[in-house]
Amino acid sequence: MNRFVYTVLIILSLPFALLRILLRDAKNSNWIRKLKNQLGFVPKIPGKVIWLHCVSVGEFNAAKPLIDMIFINFPLHQIVISTTTITGSEAVEKYYKSQVIHCFFPFDVPFIVSSFLKKIKPVACILLETEIWPNLITKLKHKNIPVMLVNARLSKKSYKKYKKFSPKLINMTLNNLSLICSQNESSSKRLISLGANNNIITTGSLKFDSNEPNNSETIQALKNITGDRKIVVFASTRKGEEFQIIKSYLKLKSKFNALLIIVPRHPERFNEVFSMANETGLNVKRRSLGGHCEQDTDILIGDSMGEMMSYLNISDIAFIGGSLTNNGGQNMLEAASLSKPIIFGPSVFNFEEISKRLLDDGSAIQVRNAEELMKTISELLLDDEKRRLIGESAKTTFENNRGATTKIFNAIAPHIKNI
Known part of the structure; x- marks a missing residue:
């Protein structure tokens, strides 16, 4: 051409x-x-x-x-x-x-x-x-x-x-x-x-030098509405991923009492993702509507702009979206900079070098599908020390590549x- x-x-x-x-x-x-x-x-x-x-x-x-x-x-x-x-x-x-x-x-x-x-x-x-x-x-x-x-x-x-x-x-x-x-x-x-x-x-990569400021007011507001439960954030999810995540979660729901925060990559999909999650019979809240979560709340839809770092800040585990579907993944370094244990799926072609460094350093876990994702999350939620070690390793990888x-x-x- x-x-x-x-x-x-x-x-x-x-x-x-x-x-x-x-x-x-x-x-x-x-x-x-x-x-x-x-x-x-x-x-x-x-x-x-x-x-x-x-x-x-x-x-x-x-x-x-x-x-x-x-x-x-x-x-x-x-x-x-x-x-x-x-x-x-x-x-x-x-x-x-x-x-x-x-x-x-x-x-x-x-x-x-x-x-x-x-x-x-x-x-x-x-x-x-x-x-x-x-x-x-x-x-x-x-x-x-x-x-x-x-x-x-x-x-x-x-x-x-x-x-x-x-x-x-x-x-x-x-x-x-x-x-x-x-x-x-x-x-x-x-x-x-x-x-x-x-x-x-x-x-x-410039992404290693990116230090997004933590908004203490937003972080505290999120802590106030989410309570003291373990939190798993699904960051920048793409079309097709949320269904897989929720379907797999339903099978393992009884094994862990964690709050799932799903943050779709594109704002125009906020309503779609909320409706889909709500139709499963799960207890679903929206951040844009206050999102106060009780002990029986299953999912909080992160339908707000500019709060990704705050969601990650309060999380215990971070899953990086766009990696279960064939979208090549999303930025993993925001979670790494906050010392969070990172999980991503098989599709990371847009971040192949960064994902390889994280995996080689023991700073992340790669899963093959949504079922394996939920199993890994379940295991990590029961092992505080393993979560801490992976998170600290992620932070070290982040700092070493600035x-x-x-x-x-x-x-x-x-x-x-x-x-």
Whole structure:
């Protein structure tokens, strides 16, 4: 596939993308601004702009230490942060308020990208993780604007797709990047195999440097409504997982008196997950409705935004979602940073290096299915010492792998200073 064919396919997909925005985001007051931004309509931004793109909340949270370092070292520059999701935009605006300008990421169509760049006029562009957009990167290259991919990762699954469907396009795009900072050697080797030249270095993952502040008020509020029972948090669950978890829980419910907190990954699924859990006859509460849990409450649905670290903080065991279904897992390091024993399923291709380190260090347990998950939870709940040892090991693994922020900043700074 060449860039022309890619562009035609992107244009043909636009009606479906617009329909998705209408169906998924229309209830949010930001949806019109999102639509305008994605079509290239953004206000003109004065000054020297450093533009960072983070897809959603997870990428933004990981990037915070790097963004803070850029703030300190480039105080005369205007920071613009783009996201793809509305939840990402809300996280940016809540954390930085008026310190940064937020906009939504444009569709990767040449005339839309041109309009977008004409308005924000960045002096440097920093893309997070797997944001490889051929038209945007090519436009920036033609304008001699440094474009850097940091905290880059490439799973085996994504590598095979690129290799099969668009080897020439990805080769050209990677070579148009000024710099690639990769999370691990495996990703570096795959990116080099796809065509990245000497513009790639391995720096480690920003996620190890991400220290989300603990909200003591929220933590205390959760403790007040959950009581003194053991708590198992199912973090960032995906469609299909909750059913498996609840079905397996019903079989073992009599063996442990623990409260299950299920936190779906996507807010639009909160109602769906609550209804499904409620239909089983279990005693289910919702955090958004107060969620006061009695001794016979089985499940609390964590249908609130920005409280994941607080849920994990009060937990005795943390299961990482997206790993029982074929979604590649979610961030495991938030739980590790809090010294929590971690469990995840077989699908962790998006976090293969991190999951391997945790397993090798005895900092996590991997299960094959929901039945094995519940059996493992049951055993851990009866063994306080084992939970403590796994949790302490997870914290040690987390601390031993910090430092990526400084490495990445030292790599990107010359590209900004030379402008």
